[in-house]
Amino acid sequence: MKLLVNAKIFSSKRPQSILIQNEKIIFIGDFKDINISNDSLEIIDCKNNSVLPGFIDGHCHPFETISNLSSIDLSNESFRSKNDIYNFFKNLKFNKDLKLLKFHGFEHRYLNSDLSLKFFDDLNINIPLIIKHRTGHLIFTNSLAMKYAKLNIKNLEYPINSMEIHKKFSDLSSENFDYNLKIYNSNLIKFGYTTIVDAGASNDILKFKKYQELKSAKSLSPNICFMIGSNHINEFQNINNNKELFIGPTKFMINEYLDILEIENLLKKHLTYSKNDIAFHAISSEMIFKIIHILYEKLSILLSDRNIRLEHATEFIPEFYLKYQSKNLFLIYNPNFIYDHGDFYIENQDEFEIESLFNLAESMNKGYNVGLGTDAPFGNYNPFRMIFTALNRITKNNKIIKSETTINIEDILKAFSINNARALNTNGTTGSVNIGKNADLIILNNDINSLCDNSEILNTKVIHTIINGKSEYISC
Numbered sequence: 001m002k003l004l005v006n007a008k009i010f011s012s013k014r015p016q017s018i019l020i021q022n023e024k025i026i027f028i029g030d031f032k033d034i035n036i037s038n039d040s041l042e043i044i045d046c047k048n049n050s051v052l053p054g055f056i057d058g059h060c061h062p063f064e065t066i067s068n069l070s071s072i073d074l075s076n077e078s079f080r081s082k083n084d085i086y087n088f089f090k091n092l093k094f095n096k097d098l099k100l101l102k103f104h105g106f107e108h109r110y111l112n113s114d115l116s117l118k119f120f121d122d123l124n125i126n127i128p129l130i131i132k133h134r135t136g137h138l139i140f141t142n143s144l145a146m147k148y149a150k151l152n153i154k155n156l157e158y159p160i161n162s163m164e165i166h167k168k169f170s171d172l173s174s175e176n177f178d179y180n181l182k183i184y185n186s187n188l189i190k191f192g193y194t195t196i197v198d199a200g201a202s203n204d205i206l207k208f209k210k211y212q213e214l215k216s217a218k219s220l221s222p223n224i225c226f227m228i229g230s231n232h233i234n235e236f237q238n239i240n241n242n243k244e245l246f247i248g249p250t251k252f253m254i255n256e257y258l259d260i261l262e263i264e265n266l267l268k269k270h271l272t273y274s275k276n277d278i279a280f281h282a283i284s285s286e287m288i289f290k291i292i293h294i295l296y297e298k299l300s301i302l303l304s305d306r307n308i309r310l311e312h313a314t315e316f317i318p319e320f321y322l323k324y325q326s327k328n329l330f331l332i333y334n335p336n337f338i339y340d341h342g343d344f345y346i347e348n349q350d351e352f353e354i355e356s357l358f359n360l361a362e363s364m365n366k367g368y369n370v371g372l373g374t375d376a377p378f379g380n381y382n383p384f385r386m387i388f389t390a391l392n393r394i395t396k397n398n399k400i401i402k403s404e405t406t407i408n409i410e411d412i413l414k415a416f417s418i419n420n421a422r423a424l425n426t427n428g429t430t431g432s433v434n435i436g437k438n439a440d441l442i443i444l445n446n447d448i449n450s451l452c453d454n455s456e457i458l459n460t461k462v463i464h465t466i467i468n469g470k471s472e473y474i475s476c
């Protein structure tokens with residue numbers, strides 16, 4: 001048994017003791033009320049620091065994050081012309097023996113001209129090149145990479161939609177997987193994640209089996225929720241769910257060119273076939289409108305009480321959808337994007353009011369269920385960066401994307417734990433520090449209640465991560 005003493009379970013200011021037996025929290029209260037001999041206890045002194053439920057990353061892409069660890073980050077490069085790109089590659093130092101040269105975080109929207117396959121061939125780099133767009137949805141390559149992946153450019157639009165070729169390139173990107181996985185997992189436990197949600201729209205049974213392997217080899221510590229890509233739902237008939245690896249909602253990524261009727265037919269088919277919860281890639285206000293309108297106005301009898309999740313909910317307008325508010329509708333925001341991509345939004349956002357992006361404060365005020373996801377690797381997955389950005393809405397270049405309403409740290413932490421658990425139907429066992437719940441919790445290096453100003457959140461660290469009752473990380 002583990003006994004945590006001097007633990008200030010946020011937001012309480014009173015230090016208490018927490019007793020953990022096997023995987024569960026069995027007691028919270030005063031030390032003197034525990035009648036167990038000290039010999040059988042592993043005592044952990046929290047030193048009056050905050051204890052929180054472990055963070056739940058409501059939306060991320062673990063394999064992409066692992067793959068990006070051996071890929072070059074372009075997100076700090078601001079390419080204004082083809083010449084800029086040309087010069088970047090001309091001056092790039094890299095190992096000429098590599099099988100593949102990978103990049104991520106690329107942005108080409110500041111360029112006035114199109115980029116073709118020929119452009120990347122003309123860089124004269126004699127290694128297959130894979131350059132992922134900032135959003136992960138587009139891929140630029142050279143001909144060598146096409147050949148390597150056995151793809152024919154004639155059958156594809158360029159840049160290539162990553163959904164179409166995802167598999168081919170993920171096989172190519174599996175170099176250093178085990179090594180990178182170790183780094184990734186150690187980051188997750190150091191950041192205090194006790195559950196993460198793989199939200200891939202093309203998630204299939206093969207990927208799920210890969211997770212089964214990683215779980216039984218104990219190479220991924222947090223509990224994993226696996227969303228099912230909407231085209232793969234029939235592959236998941238007889239799956240054994242357990243707390244460490246379980247099936248989440250069906251993930252839809254709807255083509256933005258489909259009209260209302262086409263989407264309605266597509267969803268009708270799915271909702272009739274499966275009772276699973278549903279999650280939508282929902283960024284633009286138009287797409288959000290289409291999804292909500294179709295679900296609630298046309299297909300409401302098929303919804304029953306399944307959870308409906310809007311992933312990103314980037315341009316969700318809280319006052320528009322008040323009549324559809326329900327305990328089943330969840331907005332899974334990525335406020336960390338304000339830090340990572342906010343400067344880009346300021347420069348490019350024209351049709352939508354920038355103050356309304358990732359409007360979690362207003363959504364919470366109006367009573368919606370708000371959860372949080374980092375969308376890593378497309379957003380930073382340092383949880384304290386996420387919390388800080390949700391509070392302050394400050395971009396990488398220190399610009400502020402204001403919001404009319406403010407939010408407090410308690411609500412953000414709830415969104416990052418219990419609300420995310422509700423969105424996954426795991427709130428009965430996780431998402432808060434309570435008797436009877438799974439011992440998924442973290443100890444911080446400070447007491448959040450006594451921080452003098454917000455910026456101290458960025459210096460906050462997790463010093464101990466407990467997942468399913470086991471200490472997975474202890475800082476030295």
Ligand SMILES: [Zn+2]
Pocket residue numbers: 059060061199375
């Ligand atoms: Zn995503």
